[in-house]
Amino acid sequence: MSTLVEENNEKRNQLNKENKKIYEDMMVYIRLSFNKSEQETEEVLLELLDHLLVLQAEGRDSLELFGSDPRKYAKDIVGELPQTVPKEMIKLFIMGICYFLSVYMLSTGLIQTILSYGFQQLEPMKSYSLGTTAIIIILGSFMLSVVGYSVFRYIKWSCFREVSKIKEFLVTGFIFGIVPGTVFFAMYYWLPAFGPTITFPVYWLGVAGVVFLLIGELLRRKA
Amino acid sequence: MNERSQLLKGILEGCILAVISRETVYGYELAVKLQQQGIDVKEGSIYPLLLRLQKEKLIHGEMKASGSGPNRKYYKLTPAGEASLKAFRENWKALKQPVDQLLDEEES
Incomplete structure (x- = not known):
């Protein structure tokens, strides 16, 4: 290939x-x-x-x-063109979610570890409400799929067309940047904490990120 | 899809099968051969048809290195393709004369 x-x-x-x-x-x-x-x-x-x-x-x-x-x-x-089997698509979808989670967890894990252990700016232990976290991950993945799909549709739409660069920048920035960003922030601030709480040192987030990265890589190899 | 292009597509599919049954060809070669036969089609129109014929398993395409270098996709007929060509040939023969005759009568 x-x-x-x-x-x-x-x-x-x-x-x-x-x-x-x-x-x-x-x-x-x-x-x-x-x-x-x-x-x-x-x-x-x-x-x-x-x-x-x-x-x-x-x-x-x-x-x-x-x-x-x-x-x-x-x-x-x-x-x-012949269709791919839905199994392939599901694999690609899960792969995308794993990569997203790994990037998110690795970066926040790293930043928080540096802030708390290097600069004593943050508590080295962090608590998560499992219910809230689960909802954020599910809604976040859903939204990312919608955004991803819209990006696909947008690029396809723009093929064989002359699109003004400034207009493109404004429209895509709004749809693909500001809207999902706002929804994420809204979720963080307004979702009440519920479900059992777990507390662990911040670097575990990085470890979890590596695990998701490995799963994503494994799926990519097989795909 | 209007009727005219449906009819033409069917005929063109039959012609493509006929060319491929004589020899293994790649896309551009096929377009040239059809034009040499006086079948004046837009060159690009063969590719969607080739894809469809592959999907229906009437032809089989394979990427192969050609003698001088580049990889090319060569097509050959499958057994199902040969059966389909035979059916096309019979249908065409059965239709050609009566249709010609009908149209000639109308003209005169």
Whole structure:
């Protein structure tokens, strides 16, 4: 699989500027149809690239390959690609959640350990209410999936379109940054503490982070 | 999907099977062969069809290193593909003459 992607990366450099733009839009659009078989996806992408390179060498236009409506062409391709098994998708989903938790736990664990042991700024022991924590993790994962999905949809939407960079920055910053950030803070401040409380030294958070990282890695290897 | 393109798609699928049954080809080669036969299709339209034919297991595609270097995906017919081509050929023969005749009568 990775060899197909590498071959694609190399060959893509031979495209001229115009062809590269349309091909990369095509590629991003097709690759982002994430419930499709990766092998078939990369194979057809390479076929299209080879074909486009021949057209370019013959001085012909990409229109002859993709037609006047490249977005529709990309949709046609995606529509014919075989689906991946749902099992794969669930694995990818769990992998994403594990990575997210590991990054979050590793960074907070590290910062809190440094603050409490290095600078005596924080209590070295920290208490968590299990009920509240569980809700934050579930809602947080759900929200991240929604944000992730919206990012996918947004990038797909922006393929084959000219989008103003400033507008893009404002819109994406709002949707993908400010909205989820606010929800997270709201959860932290307004969720009442409930469920049994556990107390442990802050560096355990880092250890838990490493465990999630390992699970994520393991899933990635298998995928 | 309008009817015209449905009909054309079906015919084009049959033609693709016919080309592949003669020899193993890769995508660009297939487009050239179809054009040489005077079948004037947009080159890109073969790729969605190739994907569909693979999904229906009528053809089998395999990435292979070609003689001069780059990896190419070569297609060949499966037994199911050969059966499908045979059916297409029979259907086409059965339809061609009566349709021609009907249209000729209308013209004159």
